[in-house]
Amino acid sequence: MKLTPTSEKELLSRARDIAGLTFGELAKEANLSVPDNLKRDKGWVGQLLEWHLGAQAGSKPIQDFPDIGIELKSIPIGYSGKPLESTFVCVAPLTGVSGLTWQQSHVRNKLSRVLWLPVEGEREIPLKDRRVGSPLIWSPSAEEELWLKNDWEELMEMIALGGVTRITAHSGEILQIRPKAANSHVLTEAYGAKGQPIKTLPRGFYLRSKFTSYLLETYFV
Template sequence: MQPTPKTEQELLERAQSLAGLTLGELADAAGMITPPDLRRDKGWVGQLLEWHLGATAGSKPVPDFAELGIELKTIPIGYNGKPLETTFVCVAPLIGLQGVSWENSHIRHKLARVLWMPVEGERDIPLGDRHVGSPLLWSPSPEEEQQLRRDWEELMDMIVLGQVEQITARHGEVLQLRPKAANGRVLTEAYGANGQPIKTQPRGFYLKTPFTASLLERYFVI
């Protein structure tokens, strides 16, 4: 593991030094074995980049670079320069929601400052041959924060009203809520329509691809 960067600038420079390198080259440098694909190793790319960048959080519920308040997000990019999938942000709270507001929410904390690391993601490129792109340090603009807040409040209202089972990936303009678990047998507590406790799959907040695509387009001329 590389030493933890002391400043935002140091982190950005370290991320810039990875741009243009392949995942195979980075894995060799870290003494890691490149898996044949990501089917069983979904988080491998993120872990590899965390190693090179000196991320400290591990699985703790704080930003990856806790001292700097910066979250690391890898984003798989297609040949057209657009994200290939939605971006997981954090698990959604389904119970104990008294006093939760956008201002003090975990998701707002997570998205306050993000280091985006684009990585080639097309399936026909062998994993070890995929290149890392130029990094982007981002904080939501006032407009982006408004969009996120609006969606979050709409989704949280539905959860509080016991409508979690009615929420689909189509709800939300830039943010969506969908099941987040290793398999369908994992269940957690939530509220039913009459306020009664029910069991449902854990849910996660994801950024929709048009949102991340527009963000990348604005900062990189793709």
């Protein structure tokens, strides 16, 4: 893995250096094998990009580049130029959430400064031939942060009141909570409607594709 970048300018320069290259070309330089598909290797693209950009955080609940305060997010793009799926932000806390505020939240920390990297995502394109797009470094405007904050507070209130099992993929305008587990046997602790401890699937915060589509249309010029 390359050394961690020491500035936003250095990180952006590295991201621009890999723009236009294929996953195959990038994997060869990183001495990584390219899987046939991503069904069993969902995190492979992220790991490949992290290697080239020098991200150090791994799976820790901190920004990918904590020293310069930047998170890395890739967006699979279709032929239409639109995102093909929602974007994972971070794991959602299901216990110990009383008194937690938006200012303290992992979601706000992760999304305070983001390096977005569009990548070709159409399944008919062989993985080795998919290319990396041009990078964008973004921080939410006051209005965008308010949208995120409103959704976060609504979702966290449901969790705090024991309503985690009532949260659906339709809850939240641009930020949603969905199950995130390797399989249905992975369970974690939460609280039910009567305050009783329950076991449920781990959850994660995701940005809806309509929001990332809006970001691409608004900021990529």
